[in-house]
Amino acid sequence: MSITLPLPDPFSFELTLQFLQRSPKELLHRTRDDRVIKLLPVGKELVLFSVKEGNNKLIVEFLNGDPSDPAKAEIKDYVREWFDLETDLNPFYAMGRKDELLKSLVKKYSGFRIIGQPDLFESLVWAVLGQQINLNFAYTLKQRFVELFGQNIEIDGHRYFAFPTAEDVTRLADDDLLPLQFSRQKSKYVRLIAEAFVGGEVSKVKLSGMTLQQAKEHLIKIKGVGNWTANYALMKTFRYPDAFPLEDVALHKAIQIGKGLKARPSLEQVKRIFKKYKGWEAYATLYLWRSL
DNA sequence: CGCCAGGTTAGAG
DNA sequence: CTCTAACATGGC
Numbered sequence A: 001m002s003i004t005l006p007l008p009d010p011f012s013f014e015l016t017l018q019f020l021q022r023s024p025k026e027l028l029h030r031t032r033d034d035r036v037i038k039l040l041p042v043g044k045e046l047v048l049f050s051v052k053e054g055n056n057k058l059i060v061e062f063l064n065g066d067p068s069d070p071a072k073a074e075i076k077d078y079v080r081e082w083f084d085l086e087t088d089l090n091p092f093y094a095m096g097r098k099d100e101l102l103k104s105l106v107k108k109y110s111g112f113r114i115i116g117q118p119d120l121f122e123s124l125v126w127a128v129l130g131q132q133i134n135l136n137f138a139y140t141l142k143q144r145f146v147e148l149f150g151q152n153i154e155i156d157g158h159r160y161f162a163f164p165t166a167e168d169v170t171r172l173a174d175d176d177l178l179p180l181q182f183s184r185q186k187s188k189y190v191r192l193i194a195e196a197f198v199g200g201e202v203s204k205v206k207l208s209g210m211t212l213q214q215a216k217e218h219l220i221k222i223k224g225v226g227n228w229t230a231n232y233a234l235m236k237t238f239r240y241p242d243a244f245p246l247e248d249v250a251l252h253k254a255i256q257i258g259k260g261l262k263a264r265p266s267l268e269q270v271k272r273i274f275k276k277y278k279g280w281e282a283y284a285t286l287y288l289w290r291s292l
Numbered sequence B: 001c002g003c004c005a006g007g008t009t010a011g012a013g
Numbered sequence C: 001c002t003c004t005a006a007c008a009t010g011g012c
Helices: A013-020 A069-082 A090-096 A103-108 A120-129 A135-149 A166-170 A174-180 A184-198 A212-220 A227-238 A249-259 A267-275 A281-290
Strands: A002-006 A029-032 A035-042 A045-054 A057-062 A152-155 A158-161
Touching: A002 A069, A013 A029, A035 A069, A035 A158, A045 A069, A045 A152, A057 A069, A090 A103, A090 A281, A103 A281, A120 A135, A120 A184, A120 A227, A135 A174, A166 A184, A174 A184, A212 A227, A249 A267, A249 A281
Parallel strands: none
Antiparallel strands: A002 A057, A029 A035, A035 A045, A045 A057, A152 A158
16 A cells, blocks of 8 residues: 655655645645655546655655556656655756855755646646745635535545646636635636646647747747746646746846845846856755745 | 746737 | 836734
8 A cells, every 4th residue: 555766866755745734725635743644636536645765765755545557657747746855966066066056055945956847737827826926825816716626535534635627627617716815816827727737739748849949839829828937837738947937026036146136136137146046046045946 | 016827829020 | 128007915
């Protein structure tokens, strides 16, 4: 009833759990003691599993019965992607130790990996929810959205939620979303993304294998997905090492504080700084975000 | 009250 | 091509 995954070095499960706990409004997983619990639809199965660390491995335990072998394999892949177990961080640290802005961060957050969003639809919708509003309010919107439209099961007095499917979201209208305090814009964008998935214009399979530039151009065809959103999703779902949201306000703030600038850096300044991080832009962004 | 939040679009110049 | 208003609401 459990499977294990070998851990790369360095890997910090503690920093991972901290990150997963950053909002009490998060319904897509629950952290308890030293583990994280998540519900994931796999084919027709709804699998509830927990992940903890032990013996230099990640231990995945199944909590609602024994899933089929294909489902188990898929969960294993999901966890590997979720916690970015394949990346060798050592070159990033070697580079970061020599960089004024990153020096203290790579030391402080050693073993912290990009917590991915293996589900592309979830990643895009989440990015749209986060557009132009504070993160806390974005979590409120997501909480309401998942609570109302996501599949869920109750086990031992706890309810676990999965992210709503694209198909379900295409059936929604302004009347469903505006009461959750979505703006008309967000309501429309979320539905357009869902339609792009259901219509087959966009899918994870379709984008995998594309170059970063190709994938970005493909995503930006969806109305509501701009440069920032596309880069965010490509970073969190596909882990292009050089995908990062150049225009991101939080990133600018982190650079301003880190470098002690009087004002936010210009886009040109950010570009110049990130030139030094070539091949590790996504990780540099993650660590700068974390510094806030 | 004013200003800013992990932006994007449409429209004007 | 670049610049701007509109979008809507929470938090300080």
